[in-house]
Amino acid sequence: MPTQPNLTEAETRLGGALPHRRVEAWKWTDVRNSVKETASGLVSACEPVFELPSDLSVNRAVNTAKDHAMGTLAHNFSGESYLIDVPAGYQSIDVVRLSGLSAGHARIFIKLGKSAELTVIEDHRSDEAGFVNIEVNYDLGEGASLTRTMTHRDHAQSTRIVTSQINAWASAKVIQHALSFGGGLSRLETNVAALGEGLNAQIHGAYLLNDQRHTDMTSYIDLGAPDGVIRQTVKGVVTDKARGVFQGKFHVRRPAQHTDAEMRHDALMLSDTSEIRAKPELEIYADDVECAHGNTLGALDESALFYMRQRGIPLKEARALLTEAFVAEVFDDLAEDRRDDFMTDIRTWLEANS
Amino acid sequence: MLKINNLTATVNEGAMTILNGLSLDIPAGEVHAIMGPNGAGKSTLSYVLTGRDGYDVTGGSVEYMGKNLLDMEPEERAAAGLFLSFQYPLEIPGVPTMTFLRTAVNAQLKARGAEELSAPEFLKKARKIAADLKIKPDMLKRPLNVGFSGGEKKRMEIFQMMMLEPKFIVMDETDSGLDVDAMRIVADGVNALRSPDRGMLVITHYQRLLDYIVPDKVHVLVAGRIAESGDADLAKKLEAEGYDAYAA
Ligand SMILES: Nc1ncnc2c1ncn2[C@@H]1O[C@H](COP(=O)(O)OP(=O)(O)O)[C@@H](O)[C@H]1O
Numbered sequence: 001m002p003t004q005p006n007l008t009e010a011e012t013r014l015g016g017a018l019p020h021r022r023v024e025a026w027k028w029t030d031v032r033n034s035v036k037e038t039a040s041g042l043v044s045a046c047e048p049v050f051e052l053p054s055d056l057s058v059n060r061a062v063n064t065a066k067d068h069a070m071g072t073l074a075h076n077f078s079g080e081s082y083l084i085d086v087p088a089g090y091q092s093i094d095v096v097r098l099s100g101l102s103a104g105h106a107r108i109f110i111k112l113g114k115s116a117e118l119t120v121i122e123d124h125r126s127d128e129a130g131f132v133n134i135e136v137n138y139d140l141g142e143g144a145s146l147t148r149t150m151t152h153r154d155h156a157q158s159t160r161i162v163t164s165q166i167n168a169w170a171s172a173k174v175i176q177h178a179l180s181f182g183g184g185l186s187r188l189e190t191n192v193a194a195l196g197e198g199l200n201a202q203i204h205g206a207y208l209l210n211d212q213r214h215t216d217m218t219s220y221i222d223l224g225a226p227d228g229v230i231r232q233t234v235k236g237v238v239t240d241k242a243r244g245v246f247q248g249k250f251h252v253r254r255p256a257q258h259t260d261a262e263m264r265h266d267a268l269m270l271s272d273t274s275e276i277r278a279k280p281e282l283e284i285y286a287d288d289v290e291c292a293h294g295n296t297l298g299a300l301d302e303s304a305l306f307y308m309r310q311r312g313i314p315l316k317e318a319r320a321l322l323t324e325a326f327v328a329e330v331f332d333d334l335a336e337d338r339r340d341d342f343m344t345d346i347r348t349w350l351e352a353n354s
Numbered sequence: 355m356l357k358i359n360n361l362t363a364t365v366n367e368g369a370m371t372i373l374n375g376l377s378l379d380i381p382a383g384e385v386h387a388i389m390g391p392n393g394a395g396k397s398t399l400s401y402v403l404t405g406r407d408g409y410d411v412t413g414g415s416v417e418y419m420g421k422n423l424l425d426m427e428p429e430e431r432a433a434a435g436l437f438l439s440f441q442y443p444l445e446i447p448g449v450p451t452m453t454f455l456r457t458a459v460n461a462q463l464k465a466r467g468a469e470e471l472s473a474p475e476f477l478k479k480a481r482k483i484a485a486d487l488k489i490k491p492d493m494l495k496r497p498l499n500v501g502f503s504g505g506e507k508k509r510m511e512i513f514q515m516m517m518l519e520p521k522f523i524v525m526d527e528t529d530s531g532l533d534v535d536a537m538r539i540v541a542d543g544v545n546a547l548r549s550p551d552r553g554m555l556v557i558t559h560y561q562r563l564l565d566y567i568v569p570d571k572v573h574v575l576v577a578g579r580i581a582e583s584g585d586a587d588l589a590k591k592l593e594a595e596g597y598d599a600y601a602a
């Protein structure tokens with residue numbers, strides 16, 4: 001048994017251990033090692049900014065702590081939680097926008113009543129170095145439908161952990177698209193629990209990382225009821241000395257018969273010094289299911305690049321075009337305006353990094 | 355227009371010499387054909403001319419319109435009007451044919467300091483050429499060459515060629531994979547581009563393409579150099595007698 005190292009100064013201020021590389025689920029994302037005791041937001045509350053349709057409101061409430069390390073910290077330092085209650089049958093053309101998540105701890109609970117439909121656009125961004133620990137909880141009532149996008153871009157010296165828990169009752173639907181440009185150390189973790197039958201979950205994402213940026217996209221889909229349909233496509237692009245991490249797990253419990261689940265992670269390495277760590281996992285206890293997973297790692301196709309150059313397309317542009325095509329697939333079925341926003345950000349990144 | 359002098363080139367980090375003292379002079383306005391057995395170095399010549407990585411020139415020179423071609427990057431050669439119709443056209447996943455081609459056309463115009471084509475101008479030209487080549491408009495929306503048949507890929511090469519209006523055209527076995535009807539359509543396209551200021555090098559394994567694109571000169575390429583040159587009749591002789599007479 002490895003002995004637990006003494007608490008770092010940051011951990012002493014926090015009053016407990018941070019996840020570190022000797023914890024299996026955090027082996028590639030060592031939070032302990034990345035957080036300095038001087039980091040802004042380390043022991044303070046984050047004040048999120050909500051833009052809401054006029055018929056929704058945010059309340060504050062005390063909630064119990066989550067039984068994981070980051071959840072406990074979020075509980076201890078965030079003050080009261082933020083709570084949005086979306087009534088049964090709710091529909092709106094207006095979206096919920098969540099921003100201001102640039103430093104500190106916050107806990108957010110968004111509860112969708114029966115058959116409610118909601119679109120949430122989350123902006124996880126910081127312009128200065130700091131520590132961010134956000135817990136976002138969604139509770140989806142029977143037949144509720146959540147459309148969620150997350151964009152993430154942090155200062156190069158920041159640490160960000162976003163832990164999402166999505167609990168879905170029967171026939172609920174969640175479509176999530178995350179786009180990350182990384183930070184010093186960042187993890188976007190999404191946990192989905194099917195509590196009722198017929199979950200439809202699409203948990204997609206892409207990360208594009210340069211310099212020494214780090215993004216970890218971890219997900220855990222816990223299927224405890226039958227007839228779930230799960231689709232997951234995550235694409236990664238890394239260059240310079242950046243590091244991308246993908247950990248995906250489908251846990252198909254015995255009652256989850258007729259689960260239809262597909263997981264893909266594909267990564268492009270644009271430099272020899274970049275890194276990808278991937279761990280796709282299926283754990284299946286039900287016998288009548290269709291589950292598949294795939295994981296690839298590669299470089300841009302040199303022959304295709306030559307072909308494009310022979311047509312007059314400069315190398316840099318050819319690389320950008322091929323990379324864009326590789327990533328764009330993730331966002332194919334995103335609503336047009338959000339897709340356009342994502343693609344604009346991706347093109348800007350490609351112009352600077354191809 | 356294109357002057358190749360005593361060219362030698364290797365592949366596999368110099369482990370294999372493929373071109374072995376090849377000389378060829380193609381003036382503007384002429385169409386020359388290169389014929390030769392499999393493995394003679396025909397495709398290697400096309401890649402050396404277009405600057406593909408892994409094909410290393412170890413001797414000789416290539417002058418293209420007064421410039422040292424071998425000094426230029428592949429995209430510079432393309433912008434200077436050099437076009438290769440690939441023996442095996444590449445698939446470009448995720449990039450629609452029209453997007454690809456518009457990027458290429460505008461990149462070349464930009465490199466030459468010319469104004470880019472507007473979207474309507476580009477579309478109009480593309481529609482007309484596609485119709486001439488009997489290419490369905492639907493195909494232009496699909497990612498370039500992905501899932502296309504061999505014949506469709508070859509036709510798409512000619513489509514790109516006609517859109518880009520190159521000055522010097524190298525065609526590497528454009529006839530393989532084409533039936534007679536498709537070959538006639540392709541040949542009509544190529545012949546329409548014949549002009550006093552344009553040169554062409556038509557690489558083929560079979561003589562039949564040369565019934566439709568009649569060359570000014572025919573060269574036989576064997577073991578990396580030109581073994582014989584002649585007029586269009588030489589192609590007919592090769593078709594009848596094969597390449598055995600040139601065996602080393
Ligand atoms: N990239 C390469 N690596 C190794 N060998 C090659 C490569 N390209 C061509 N060759 C070899 O060079 C020779 C000539 O090939 P190629 O130019 O394709 O001939 P042709 O087009 O006349 O049939 C062949 O023996 C082929 O195997």
Ligand SMILES: [Mg+2]
Pocket residue numbers: 396397398441526527
């Ligand atoms: Mg060949």
